[in-house]
Amino acid sequence: MEKLRFEFVVKSGEDPKTNVICMASITDADKRVFLIPEKLQPVRLHDTILATQGFQKVRNTLQRRHDKRQVWISVTPEISESYMDEDGNMQFQGYLLEEITPETREQTPAAGISGETLTKILENISGIKDVSKPQNIRSLTEKFVIEKFGRKTSNVCQWIVTFETECTRLGIDEDSKRIEALRLFLEDSCLDWYSSMLIKYTVNSEWSMWTKIFCETYADKGWSPIRYAMSFRYIQGSLLEYALKKERLLLEINKTMDKPTLIDLIATGLPNFVADKIDRKNLKAAEDLFNNLRGLEHLVGKKIPEKKIVVFENKTKEKNEKYRPCRICEKENKTNRYHPESLCWFRNKNSDGIKRDQIRTVNNSQLETELNEIDPKN
Template sequence: MEKLKFEFVMKSGEDPKTNTICITSITDADQRTFGIPESLQPIRFHEEIIRTKSFQKVKTTLKRRHDKRQVWITLSPELKRAYVDEDGNFEINGYLLEETQQQAPATESLSALTSVLESFVEMRRDIPRSQNLKNLSERFVLEKFTKKTSNGIQWMTAFETECARLGIEEDISKIETLKLFLEDSCLDWYSSMLMKHTVISDWLIWKKSFCDTYVDKGWSPVRYAMLFKYRQGSLLDYALRKEKLLLEVNKTIDKPTLIDLIATGLPNFIADKIDRGSLKNVEDLFNNIRGLEHLVNKRAFDKKTNLENNIKDKNTRERPCRICEKENKGSRYHPESVCWFKNKENNQFKREQIRSVNNSELEIELNEIDSKN
């Protein structure tokens, strides 16, 4: 009996998430192969094949996408009428099939590459949503939101900008990603929102609740940013810190105002050495500040030296006077250079020296008088 070889391949259906069995080609006993166009490949167009026992075996065998089998099927009168016309031409529902030529190596390589890419895309679809969002969140250029963040509305705008940049557009994806950027008590707010609205809700509801909760209507952050001044350490570290505080309060602040506010927080002897008219950008101010770091370091060194001297003098005053101890006068705390007993010894020594000198002169005069007599 006459037989035909049908090639069955598991491909994606109309919905990319579903699979369907397709017949891609038919080969006769003379090894002639006839390709079937993609529009007629799905198995639903091959009712006579579905009724065969061979197809049931194929259906059991093909489980994963891109699996394929070539199966010989004996032509029944119904199959022959479905695929071969009265002149021996191969057809499907009146569509004549064209005999295909043997694929060139380059085409085979391209087909293999296409198959690999399709497999990769399928694997990416199988990755859990949470893992995808976690990987994307690592690419966010955004600091986490905490209770110390001063401007919640500004932070939310930056969050939505990063979501748009990385292709996170679905509401549920934004809500899930938001949790990865919350810390401290903000996680309690997130848990409350989950209980009230669930994760399958409108993003605008979450956004409005977030902005209403964390909008800062007080003056405390503004006051802290404006009055923040240099205390110690690096001048550049102070300048960068104040710039961040000011931008957190108002991202649209103009450059001259930003420069003035940073400069007014510097020590006067530092700020007076900077030419205000030459500052066009904040970076110009930073460059000038870096060149004046040595002045702060010198002043810190002088203060350290004075402190060490004061400590040395203090230690000297707190040490018992050894002269007083030698005289058995008890423990008295004063510099030895001003000790009264030391001065007393010096005065006594001088008096004894003077007395001995006077006695020697008197003795000489008496001897001279005796010699004359």
Template structure:
């Protein structure tokens, strides 16, 4: 049995623009499509179709404006008499339907959008897509977990390897996008290198060229970073802060360093001896075990530092009200308020030495004068 393919579209009502109506926009018969004029498109004018179960399905399916469906209807005698005349022409209520010669011409009649308007929409979409490329790169790079590169970095190859792996993780795989993303992870004079490289190679060059030049430019072939990392020791402050910084320095030099032995030994040897001797080396399996032990020994360092401070206060002189008295010798010398014992004042000892030197000069001058007077003038 023959069938017709009918296209239905939800459009705004001609009587009330705020309401929607289902419209029959075209009829396809034997691969030939015929357009329905707008004044005949509302489904309420097609009594033969409304009575069918197929149309009830269409009515249930199309709910929102601009929704469309192409549906097959069996060519019953009622439908055939409504849309096909005795000569086989497609018609509706005595109006001969126009055959669509181009597939694109159905767009204005079915969606209500002209070709010019559609072209304008596509152009705007293309412009927005191009303008949003940089925004997309920015959003992707915000997910990258990596410290920005500067001249202080000691291992450029290791940093570059992490950068490439992070780019793959967030979906930055094209060479152009990698080059654009690299700029967002450079600082200080490295940005000048990027600008110069951009003039020479442009963004459209190969990523391997940029990578090779970057690694050659900032490769540190000396021993200074290694020596600094290995010999870095605890001086003052928090023990845990020292340990974390030492670990970072060592990993920057060599990421593949053995975490279970070498890394732990190098961090521990930088601790004060009285701290390191309280840690059981055989119980340390990972660096986190060492950090836990170090945190438990922070009070020893704090106690020692507080002892040094109290020792410095022992030589201070208190007034009757309990407050510390400033040194009068320093006040006399206009050296500000300094709180220490006058017997230990540096300026007092300095003044005593000066007085002794002046006394020696006076004695020597008197003795010289006496000797000169005893000398016989005739000689």
């Protein structure tokens, strides 16, 4: 006997607080699926199905909203009349049911989710992206965890390795895409180098060639970065900030440096009175040193009182003048008088006398002139 598989789903009724059992689809023996329109889905409209034993089991099984079950039911004359026409087409109440094909299944929402949305969800869960879609390099590079390359970068080879690691992490594997992304992480005169490389080799060249030329151009073959990192010492400020900066400088020149050597080089740049308070045996990693330094910040946090600069003036001359007899007084036969000559009373008296004499002389001359001009007859 021919059978049909009916799918039942519990949905909300006209009142959102009530649940209604609905018939969602019908599948025939050839596995062809036919959808029932939403307005014809309530099971109360399907009288011939309500009377079957299969539906009674489904009713007892479905308890909560969104529960669904599929059950095979034998095709009786009543069921055949309700769901099949004379030509064998699937129908219900004169409405021809739509058959679901592989093409229409991708466009048909499943449980309220479109096929495109479902694809995006699966991509996010699995981490697999459609390689056929073009990648936006600028949006991808915003997720890079790397600083830009410039004149202050000391180890070019180490930087380019970190850049390649970030490209691999974000799925930028093509050589042309990596070359395009490199431009966004260059600054200063490095941009001129990039423009020259584009003119000579274009963006479609090999990435390995770009990395080789990049390292050969900017590799620092001198000792300046190493000398600066090794001799970097604490001067003032926070102990932790000093330690973090020196760790960065040391790792930039040698990323594979072992932990004990790294700790020793950081500690040797500390003041002796600070380093002597740290037990070297308990330091297993640089973080242990940082933790100790945070507890010793009070040693360098105290304000050192400013030293007052005392200017010692040469008072020998003044002392000699103070305890030497005044020569002006000696001329006036006033001996054993000790005071500065600038304050001598006789000096001031003599200067006043000179001024008075000059004034008297000028006055007599003027008077004589006036007398000579007067007519003696008068």
